[in-house]
């Protein structure tokens with residue numbers, strides 16, 4: 001390479017917006033671009049004297065993409081979190097000379113600034129439209145608003161003033177952004193959320209509300225679809241409450257047979273019934289003494305059982321089966337359901353008086369598709385759990401993030417976790433990329449036309465080998481998956497949209513398809529637990545659906 005070529009290359013690297021890393025086959029850093037220093041929190045000289053093994057071990061590179069490329073010999077792209085807290089998307093390419101991997105060139109782009117700019121842009125746009133609205137109302141502009149209006153509509157002669165004002169407004173925005181970040185950090189610390197990932201404003205509001213009501217003894221009713229986190233938040237409510245040192249007793253109302261409800265919940269005296277034994281047993285309500293009793297799937301309780309539960313709630317007393325003495329019920333009641341209890345009351349399937357008793361503090365947890373901001377943190381947390389559990393360190397390729405963010409996750413967080421586990425297990429290497437989970441991508445649920453479909457809602461971009469949405473035709477159903485419990489065959493990713501019957505409503509059509517799915521799964525899978533796992537819903541929901549739909 002001539003001196004001129006070298007200088008041209010150096011100028012390109014030194015002045016490029018992206019940051020470059022060049023690493024030799026042993027992982028020794030050969031060169032970095034000057035901008036990399038700020039992103040990785042070390043000087044260029046320090047970085048050039050280091051080895052990527054050390055940089056990864058000390059947390060400067062989380063993870064080192066160059067190491068992955070040295071291991072796999074393949075081009076990779078992934079998200080990195082740097083030691084200075086910046087999020088970058090890194091791309092690394094192996095360089096082969098005569099078939100031998102000689103070095104890795106990686107290029108990273110700092111997304112933190114882009115995100116900041118997007119936020120600034122949104123705020124500026126908002127200001128601009130506010131300004132237009134004020135103007136169109138013909139109102140007088142006040143001092144500050146006048147300035148805002150001026151830069152937004154400045155003509156050529158006012159450009160210097162407009163630029164200064166723009167710079168000032170940017171500084172203000174940065175300051176606001178910083179204090180919002182600090183406030184969020186303070187809130188997190190105050191909330192002590194433990195394992196719970198709560199990023200979306202709506203979930204932060206809910207968490208704050210729950211923390212506020214935790215010290216009271218008020219009954220909380222958790223509402224929301226299956227898998228949204230009702231149990232997880234009930235548990236957190238208990239941890240925040242003054243009963244945190246007491247037990248948290250979780251009861252799945254859908255899983256207790258009606259005939260056993262009383263003995264399970266209230267307990268029994270010695271000899272109360274055949275087989276009761278001679279020592280008696282404390283019921284679940286007694287076991288919850290000093291703590292929290294969490295009744296999940298409360299909508300599943302039969303009417304007769306609802307009456308017995310209501311009596312305990314009203315009287316605050318428990319009587320064991322076969323006993324004459326009563327004991328004080330000392331627990332905080334938290335209940336949950338994914339059903340529309342008000343509708344069940346109207347249909348005569350749920351007691352109105354019990355409904356009022358439990359509907360003291362209703363808290364609705366929105367489905368994951370309505371708070372997609374929570375998805376990245378949930379994925380990161382579960383991935384790190386899986387890595388810990390299996391003693392490996394698999395990573396998610398950056399190309400998968402937007403795909404996973406787009407999914408509707410009809411089974412909510414449970415489905416997301418199950419999917420991730422399957423992806424983790426299916427990926428042959430330490431990088432989970434769209435190639436290694438190609439068939440699995442079809443098994444994510446999405447809110448497509450039939451609302452139940454397992455086709456992945458990609459665009460028609462086939463270039464990445466996964467974005468195919470065409471339906472099967474009757475003439476070509478050779479790609480159709482054989483069964484619902486198996487992922488679709490490679491290359492076949494969409495299901496045909498079933499037609500509604502001539503007089504069938506949408507609701508009836510959906511129920512018919514759901515029943516058909518369940519029938520097929522019940523025939524193929526060994527247990528309701530296996531069906532629940534496959535369908536991404538809870539096991540009691542499966543039992544209830546099988547009972548209702550297959551009648």
Ligand SMILES: Nc1ncnc2c1ncn2[C@@H]1O[C@H](COP(=O)(O)OP(=O)(O)OP(=O)(O)O)[C@@H](O)[C@H]1O
Pocket residue numbers: 195196197198224225226227228229230231232233296337338378381413414417537538541
């Ligand atoms: N905010 C969260 N952060 C981290 N994990 C969560 C969060 N919310 C829920 N999860 C996890 O998602 C999974 C499903 O949550 P959970 O069992 O609480 O849902 P649910 O609404 O009670 O479901 P069901 O109605 O089917 O009983 C669990 O593994 C839980 O730990």
